[in-house]
Amino acid sequence: MITNQxxxxxxxxxxxxxxxxxxxxxxxxxxxxYPVAVGGPLTKIVDGMVAKFEKQNPDINVNAIYAGNYNxxxxxxxxxxxxxxxxxxxx
Numbered sequence: 001m002i003t004n005q006x007x008x009x010x011x012x013x014x015x016x017x018x019x020x021x022x023x024x025x026x027x028x029x030x031x032x033x034y035p036v037a038v039g040g041p042l043t044k045i046v047d048g049m050v051a052k053f054e055k056q057n058p059d060i061n062v063n064a065i066y067a068g069n070y071n072x073x074x075x076x077x078x079x080x081x082x083x084x085x086x087x088x089x090x091x
Contacts, residue, residue, distance in 0.1 A: 031062075033087045
């Protein structure tokens with residue numbers, strides 16, 4: 001007899017297999033808002049960190065979006081949220 005717990009376990013297993021497959025086939029694109037003006041030494045550090053991460057995770061593309069100061073970055077993140085395309089993370 002199949003129990004509800006077994007059904008749930010099978011559904012979750014199929015979901016995670018599909019998630020892993022779709023990530024490897026289609027890739028993942030992440031947007032990161034970063035509160036620093038373009039250029040400067042900190043920008044080079046973040047670019048290096050993103051490049052290292054992408055090299056270790058070739059199926060993930062990180063768009064580091066330099067958004068000015070903290071208030072500018074917050075405003076841009078909120079605008080992106082309202083547009084339906086929010087940043088996945090913000091520093």
